[in-house]
Amino acid sequence: MPKRTDIDSVLIIGAGPIVIGQACEFDYSGAQACKALKEEGFRVILVNSNPATIMTDPAMADATYIEPIDWRVVERIIERERPAAVLPTMGGQTALNCALDLDREGVLEKYGVEMIGAKPDAIDMAEDRDRFRRAMDDIGLATPRAEIAHTMEEARAGLESIGFPCIIRPSFTMGGSGGGIAYNREEFEAIVARGLDLSRTNEIQLETSVLGWKEYEMEVVRDTADNVIIVCSIENLDPMGIHTGDSITVAPALTLTDKEYQIMRNASIDVLRKIGVETGGSNVQFSINPANGEMIIIEMNPRVSRSSALASKATGFPIARIAAKLAVGFTLDELGNEITGGKTPASFEPSIDYIVTKVPRFTFEKFPTADNRLTTQMKSVGEVMAIGRTFKESIQKALRGLEIGVSGFDEPPMPRGLADDATEEEFDTALERELREVRENRLWYVADALRRGWSRERVHEVTAIDPWFVNQLAEIIGDEQALRGRSLESVDAHQMRRLKRDGFADARLASVIGTDESAVRTRRHELGVRPVYKRVDSCAAEFATTTAYMYSTYEQVCESEPTDRDKIMVLGGGPNRIGQGIEFDYCCVHAALALREDGYETLMVNCNPETVSTDFDTSDRLYFEPLTLEDVLAIIDVEKPKGVIVQYGGQTPLKLARDLLAAGAPIIGTSPDSIDLAEDRERFQQLIEQLGLKQPPNRTARTEEQALSLAAEIGYPLVVRPSYVLGGRAMEICQSETELARYMREAVSVSNDSPVLLDRFLNDAIEVDVDAICDGTDVVIGGVMQHIEEAGIHSGDSACSLPPYSLDEAVIAELGEQVRAMAKGLGVIGLMNTQFALQADSSGGWTVYVLEVNPRASRTVPFVSKATGVPLARVAARVMAGMSLAEQGINDVAVPDFVSVKESVFPFAKFPGVDPVLGPEMKSTGEVMGTGRSFGEAFYKASLGASVEFPTSGTAFLSVRDQDKAGIVEVARRLSAAGFSLMATAGTERAVSAAGLKCKAVNKMQQGQPHVVDHIKNDEIHLVINTTDGRQAVADSYYIRQQALGRKIPYTTTLAGASAICAALTSGPDGPVYRLDDIHGDVASGAA
């Protein structure tokens, strides 16, 4: 069936902010869907609240709305744009749920909008756990024995028949949110309560656990003519019991005979037909009893998913792109397979001749109090994918791509709870526990157990990891052990080749042999052992392809076939983590697209399968490789690029910059030395002094004693942090010498090579971010952003406003001048981000302090680009390639008439028990943008986009630290005027009442019941304003924030945040919606 002609326009709903379980894979799928539908001539309307997405670039859709993904807001968009259809399967669970809301609320019917891709009933059947079970029964597929519950009582009754361990899965959530495995009654009650609360339908399912069974996924695509193909099978190395997003997974499935595989294939197809997924991609998850092949179905997702992004990258089959076309009527046989240049149709099943391994990346170090056991609720924040010709090569490449300081199966830290002088037996017991209780680093303990002589059988018995995988790991460790004690010189070419074929990194070999990485590399080159590049072609070489999607391996024939064109290589950002996510990928994509337009051949290097940068369409040539020195140098060797861009991928490529330069790589843009100048406190301080600018008093300490004495010189409070970090890792505010001493002892390992930076903390300062571009001659200010939270909250966690909402022209101009001076002083070529702190001085003016300068792409670049309509990353990429700002015609970026607010999104709900207070260490996973005619309107939308909806009436609870007592009065007055009742703890109550406002006093927790938490639990409080300082006070109010978070009561921990909330109270979800071109006006000209 050809393209439908009865619809002319399609609304695509995006996934919103990056959260655990929903990351940039939906930008990849959404961007593909936009492109696919536009090229078929459809008018594409897009809504997504996440500005750091490629899909929200002006050229991607005909009408783009960076607005909250809330059905009431989307209704306004539908009202204005009148799309003929809505495609909800590209934006994860967020889009699916929003579409179901639109349907339920009658919006689709009212405006005559057809839901395409998946019908409401199909979504409901797949997501409603009870209906799904019954549907599976109908087609003869087994599901785990289960009970459905809507209340705690029902759950307790259900537990009687299920027993422990019991798996709890809420309906209609993603990433297994709110779910878990209960081993006892206490855990059961806690997980059930959370699950009931998080489920949109207050429904949970209790399941018998099939812990230890093998887990598989099938990525399936179906068209309107009922043609169905399996794009990819995925096998989890980690058996059942761990969320697939947190599992190490491998494609294709490796331990099934054809007979079993076909059973699973047929079942997948039956599931799609039964659920009624008319078109598009779906993911079906199975579990298999390794003892007898018994198969049960776990769940299915009637939409593209993280796994489909992985499957697309693993096979070269663009699932989202094809799914979008199927949704508008095409059938599989009518569509070409892009990777073979259309020589083959999309209606085939990819065959792959390599092994793909995905390893999740966790960030538990950011949440030390979080439970880091892996269960059915996803906890990882990113992932890395690696391609190798064998499993060994593939997994070792994946591990070194994680960037967690390992180059392979490095020796893990001591098992938990073990004294240094533990006996061999104690060690063994502790190790066994690490293998049984799955945490983020279990794989390394598995390797260590094998290293310590555990038999493969015992490892299998304890972990239930399939013997096939255990043996592969055992062989890796066996080779490693055999290498120990050998000298580098004694390794001959044959042996070196074997080791490299099995995926050993040069760095890993160096650490096993006891030499350094460069020595291994030199020896390897002497022996003539170098990687070749093979292509991902979706057909195992059966057809010739021109697409240059490549991976390295140690084989005989190289297929890279480099051209002799002028090439620019862009180094990507690797796996997502807190502090380095989609924003950097956005920049890398823009660099590739811009330079491609300018006639360069662009080479992308990255290993994050979720991204747009690893779409083989984004650059001319894609190297899906770990971002390590070894792997990058090997590509440079083959390609000989004219320039290498290291400043767009975040800290990942920056860390390589020096070594790359030393190895002769042509790094373009700001030199590594200038980057170092900006990051090296002492060198930077000299520059600041030269330029006559100010910094908060600061020192660098290399020992604890030194730190204490230097701190005395500059005075408390202090911001302390290790040098060279991104995302404020291990950054804290110390109020006293005691706190500093504790920090120096416990939080960081300080040394000569990694000193600790001490900065005087500026109380009550306003923080401002400025993004700029410098070409060596001219500097253009891209955007000035005023933070809403005071200085001291990590800029990545802080909300901010562009343009500033309370700064005068003069100080903004002054900031611009300082940026210009520093950009030139540093010799920046490309992007530069500066953070300032402004402190009001006695004369009513501002004292400007430079907090830090980062001569590289910053997290705010996409936000600024979306707010102003000027694509900074593109402009700067051209600058780096040698085209000046003047040549590009960029003299200035106009300050927009609209206000845009960026708000951060946090993963606290996923980590029960973690204090959601903000500080200098970054904790947010993503961000949203809200735009309005006023700051209040923009802040309202940004908050709604982050799923925080402010109440319009009710009771506001106020409890603030002493220094905020004066400021809280104005907030109280505004809340009261807006009709709120006020409730406050004693000190705050006195301050508020003294101002003549009606306010009820309430006990703090330690003052006895009924106290504030009781009121929160009784749903008597609707807004929480709670500011604190000092460790003790923070801990005291922890329960208040915990309760507010758990009950989804809007809360703020800063006075500035409280003021912003007041400003937002006059806005609502039925306000106007703005298209990007409304915001950009003439500025845009479709350039971004």
Next chain:
Amino acid sequence: MDNAGAGHVPFCSSAPVSDRGEPREFAPEPACLRYECKDVRLDGRYSSRPLQFQIRALSRPALLVLADGTSFDGVALGIDGMAVGEVVFNTAMTGYQEILSDPSYARQIVTLTAPHIGNTGTTDVDLEADVVHATGLIVRDLPSVHSNFRATDSLEGFLAARGVVAIADIDTRALTRHLRDHGAQAGCLMAGPGCDVTTALAAAKEFPGLAGMDLAREVSCSAPYPWTAGSWTLGDDQAPPAPVTSAADAPHVVAMDFGVKKNILRLLVDRGCRVTVVPATTNADAIRALQPDGLFLSNGPGDPEPCVYAIRTIASLLEDRLPTFGICLGHQLLALASSAATIKMKFGHHGANHPVQECATGRVMITSQNHGFAVDADTLTESLAITHVSLFDGSLQGIRRVDVPAFGFQGHPEASPGPHDVQGLFDQFAELIAAHRSAA
């Protein structure tokens, strides 16, 4: 040429390349051991099953030389010796055992593009014929441990026991690309001590090629026999089902064996047929004497053109309007018996992911394919209609006689290995038979 693979000993070993398996140095276990492993069952009870970890080392050299002089060094699996045949590749990711035992691979050395082969071991249940028909096997890696509850032996043990020459540790992707660009060609596999390029090249060059080669006669059974087994289902490995006893009035299908795969026969039994397998050379009258309700023409190796005896038989039986279904070689023979011609393809179709479109409905089905010859679409007579085409290259995939109840399919609807999408053709055959019987 890279010589690294030639002595695939553990890199830590300085021992010279030897012709017997040496245990890896790091293996603490005895060469083979069994242990009990508990598995949680759905109902919460425990069951035990033995698992097996086998340790072996690959240390014997092997060599592949193509007739055009291209050569690859690797390590030997299976037995020492020499094998000569046409080198082809198959892109199926599962089902290596079914492929090896498929009689259609006679005189072919098959390269499997999936990098790990042997992961799930072997079991006699998965054999498509009683012997291994492929002349040799080429893989990238054979893992030292297999893992699957169905396995009764390792692939290496299986190859050795059945006398198959095989090579591992070569750049199979490079080989596949070479075959794709230069076409399937003769090759020689040598395994064990004394591998030598000159001898192998001479042997490869001497191979006459498959064109004009009548292999069906060689792999066919020597006497008629009844087939009574139905399809495999989960659980059959532990307790094989009893043979199916056909009802007295069950339709009788005579299957001409040009190298028939067992799964074809099983699928016929599943559909209630009483099946008699007869040798390829059985003449029409002998088949008529069996009083068939339907005629099945099996798959098989080699060039269909020299099978004039079979073509004659088929043409004669078609005149009886006997319902007829041909698969692969059987399909080509049906075409030849209907006055069309066949051609040799450049490198053929070998995989389990080939999309085929049914012309009447537009439906796309993913099929298993394994053929180096094809029916020449330009030579179809008026009595033949095209029913299926390949979406990969537009080649002809299915034909139907417009005058008599006969049809053929180029791919493998019986799968094994591969997707089951086209199994409906067996139902179609059963319906033709039923219609024929009710009309009679």
